[in-house]
Amino acid sequence: MALLEVKDLHATVGEREILKGIDLAVKAGQVHAIMGPNGSGKSTLAGVLAGREIYHVTAGQVLYDGTDLLEMAPEERARQGIFLAFQYPVEIPGVSNMYFLKAALNTIRKNRGLAELDAMDFLNLVREKMKLLDMEQALLNRSVNTGFSGGEKKRNEIFQMAVLEPRLAILDETDSGLDIDALRTVAGGVNALRSPERAMVVVTHYQRLLNYIVPDFVHVLSDGRIVKSGGKELAFELEQRGYAGLGIADEEEAVGKP
Amino acid sequence: MTAVSEQTGAWLASFNTQQPAAAWLQSLREAAFQRFAELGFPSTKDEEWRFTNVAPIARARFVPASGPWGYSLGEYAGVQLVFMDGVFVGQASSLPGGVEAGVLNDDAQPYLARYASFQRNAFVALNTALLTTGAFVRVARGALVELPIQLVHIMTGGQADSLAHAQPRSLITIGASAQCTIVESYVGTPGAYFTNAVTEIVVGEGAVVDHYKVQQESSDAFHVATMHASLGRSANFSSHSIALGGRLTRNDANVTLSEGTEATLNGLYIVNGTQHIDNHTEIDHAKPHGTSHELYKGILDGKATAVFNGRIIVRKDAQKTDSKQTNKNLVLSDEAVIDTKPELQIFADDVRCTHGATIGQLDEEALFYLQSRGIERAQARSLLTYAFAQDILDRVKVQSIKDQLEKVLFEKFHEHAA
Numbered sequence A: 001m002a003l004l005e006v007k008d009l010h011a012t013v014g015e016r017e018i019l020k021g022i023d024l025a026v027k028a029g030q031v032h033a034i035m036g037p038n039g040s041g042k043s044t045l046a047g048v049l050a051g052r053e054i055y056h057v058t059a060g061q062v063l064y065d066g067t068d069l070l071e072m073a074p075e076e077r078a079r080q081g082i083f084l085a086f087q088y089p090v091e092i093p094g095v096s097n098m099y100f101l102k103a104a105l106n107t108i109r110k111n112r113g114l115a116e117l118d119a120m121d122f123l124n125l126v127r128e129k130m131k132l133l134d135m136e137q138a139l140l141n142r143s144v145n146t147g148f149s150g151g152e153k154k155r156n157e158i159f160q161m162a163v164l165e166p167r168l169a170i171l172d173e174t175d176s177g178l179d180i181d182a183l184r185t186v187a188g189g190v191n192a193l194r195s196p197e198r199a200m201v202v203v204t205h206y207q208r209l210l211n212y213i214v215p216d217f218v219h220v221l222s223d224g225r226i227v228k229s230g231g232k233e234l235a236f237e238l239e240q241r242g243y244a245g246l247g248i249a250d251e252e253e254a255v256g257k258p
Numbered sequence B: 001m002t003a004v005s006e007q008t009g010a011w012l013a014s015f016n017t018q019q020p021a022a023a024w025l026q027s028l029r030e031a032a033f034q035r036f037a038e039l040g041f042p043s044t045k046d047e048e049w050r051f052t053n054v055a056p057i058a059r060a061r062f063v064p065a066s067g068p069w070g071y072s073l074g075e076y077a078g079v080q081l082v083f084m085d086g087v088f089v090g091q092a093s094s095l096p097g098g099v100e101a102g103v104l105n106d107d108a109q110p111y112l113a114r115y116a117s118f119q120r121n122a123f124v125a126l127n128t129a130l131l132t133t134g135a136f137v138r139v140a141r142g143a144l145v146e147l148p149i150q151l152v153h154i155m156t157g158g159q160a161d162s163l164a165h166a167q168p169r170s171l172i173t174i175g176a177s178a179q180c181t182i183v184e185s186y187v188g189t190p191g192a193y194f195t196n197a198v199t200e201i202v203v204g205e206g207a208v209v210d211h212y213k214v215q216q217e218s219s220d221a222f223h224v225a226t227m228h229a230s231l232g233r234s235a236n237f238s239s240h241s242i243a244l245g246g247r248l249t250r251n252d253a254n255v256t257l258s259e260g261t262e263a264t265l266n267g268l269y270i271v272n273g274t275q276h277i278d279n280h281t282e283i284d285h286a287k288p289h290g291t292s293h294e295l296y297k298g299i300l301d302g303k304a305t306a307v308f309n310g311r312i313i314v315r316k317d318a319q320k321t322d323s324k325q326t327n328k329n330l331v332l333s334d335e336a337v338i339d340t341k342p343e344l345q346i347f348a349d350d351v352r353c354t355h356g357a358t359i360g361q362l363d364e365e366a367l368f369y370l371q372s373r374g375i376e377r378a379q380a381r382s383l384l385t386y387a388f389a390q391d392i393l394d395r396v397k398v399q400s401i402k403d404q405l406e407k408v409l410f411e412k413f414h415e416h417a418a
Helices: A042-050 A074-079 A097-111 A119-133 A150-164 A180-192 A233-245 B003-009 B012-016 B023-039 B055-059 B122-129 B364-371 B377-394 B399-417
Strands: A004-013 A016-026 A031-035 A055-064 A082-085 A092-096 A168-172 A199-204 A217-222 A225-230 B062-064 B080-084 B087-091 B099-103 B135-139 B149-155 B163-166 B169-174 B179-188 B193-203 B208-216 B222-231 B236-243 B248-257 B262-271 B276-285 B291-300 B305-314 B322-331 B337-346 B352-360
Touching (some): A004 A042, A016 A225, A031 A042, A031 A233, A042 A074, A042 A168, A042 A199, A074 A082, A074 B364, A092 A097, A092 B377, A097 A150, A119 A150, A119 A180, B003 B023, B012 B062, B023 B122, B055 B222, B122 B193, B149 B193, B169 B179, B179 B193, B193 B208, B208 B222, B208 B248, B222 B236, B236 B276, B291 B337, B291 B377, B305 B322, B322 B337
Parallel strands (some): A168 A199, B062 B163, B080 B149, B135 B169, B149 B179, B169 B193, B179 B208, B222 B248, B248 B276, B276 B305, B291 B322, B305 B337, B322 B352
Antiparallel strands (some): A004 A016, A004 A055
């Protein structure tokens, strides 16, 4: 059985329909890439899965481990093992990264029937995971994402994912704004977390990230629908021919951006 | 008789039944009472009181609390003066070097009522008219006082069938180059009463002073307080006003700067239910090269109302003044109301003055971020609310106050979030 099953999903923002019938099945151990031009609905799909309130599901169904995901509050989804790496991680002045992460981890552990970690065990765990992302421990004592560089924010997302150990990770444009060194580090962190028990949905505009995180499946999203699915070679095809080569209009390409 | 004189006249009994005082104090009281009678209680037509209606205080009949008072002092190696209902009940027995502390006496004459003027403010006039005792602390030139000087005001609320009032008065003089911390705390037992406090602080040249006022009056109490600090050349003064209690609170915090003085005014007010808090501050740059920083933050819930009025005066002589004022408000409910107003009066031409005010709700994106990591929405709300207050707490240097406030805030926001 698939861990995540999306069936004919329709979603709107305000009056506008963004998702117009998405079907997707993701099994544990698989990495699925969702590619598509700007405005195709990639981030909406990620947002609907994580429970963002601004999206309104008008039709269809999402099953997570066989249960109705759309009925769950965002925090409940997180406790059930869903993790969204934000495209734009939020700065929260006054809340320390350490406090935040410990609160999150212990809530999730409690839900899994595990004992809460004390300060010492938590610190040991965190130190180990920080190495994975090549992060400075000083970041732990700072406020969540506050004053972090773009690269530090993205690394912090994957670091959180490493600590929280989700069953389903959704990476929303985790590559955007990263230089090649940071991209390698972040991708390295993600790859270290690949496991037969864990599924990943990697949302990206560009094929570049997929050189480092090699997906099992690639889906191309256009105007709220998956118009093409295939193996990792589909990403290379996109890289060669562009969205236009597949007959898909890309707003960005249309105005002459790379 | 007009309504105004009826209201002020009701205080005549309190005025007439006071213990007699030294001639200088007696004439000060008389002048103050006369001014009080002339001014009457302010109304909302008065610009300074536009958003704060003191009619519930003006209409009520308050009597001095009559005790008996019993208070056992804890162990404290620093200066601690304790007042109950405005009556002195005791002080810590040991005094650190360079400090004289006790109740007001004739030595106070050159300072008392010279800084907190009763000409403009009826409440200051009333306090001065009813001045019988008060805290008097003198820090000698060059003294370094390690432990905070604590002025503790406890209101018992008086008898069940009457409304008690207290007129706490404090005078603190700090010699040149001295360094000390002053903590004024106001607490009360449940019930209605009226605290009307005046604090004067005289800071000598080059002295470094950290001042705290922590107001945790009962939720039915009226609390009106004026603090005036007169700051010497190159002195460094910071004041932190924390307001948590009271049904109706009005705080005036005024500082006058000299050449090269650095002044900081910070404030945190947290109100819910039908609480009303009005913070008026006045920073008077009288001389050149003064620096002032002001940060007031408010958290409003329920039907609470708050006022912030930040006046900054830069006089003609006060060139090279650098002044920054910020007021930030977090509004947690649809019915809470905040009125915030900067009031800049600048008469010098080579100065830098900035001001800003914000009124906002909790950031939805931040709430979602926390929720997406498994943190319940209610907990996320309290976490973000707590975080909003955090930078004021970070500026509190006295660990015991910090701990106490963190505990209070934690409990408060937990109950808010529920």
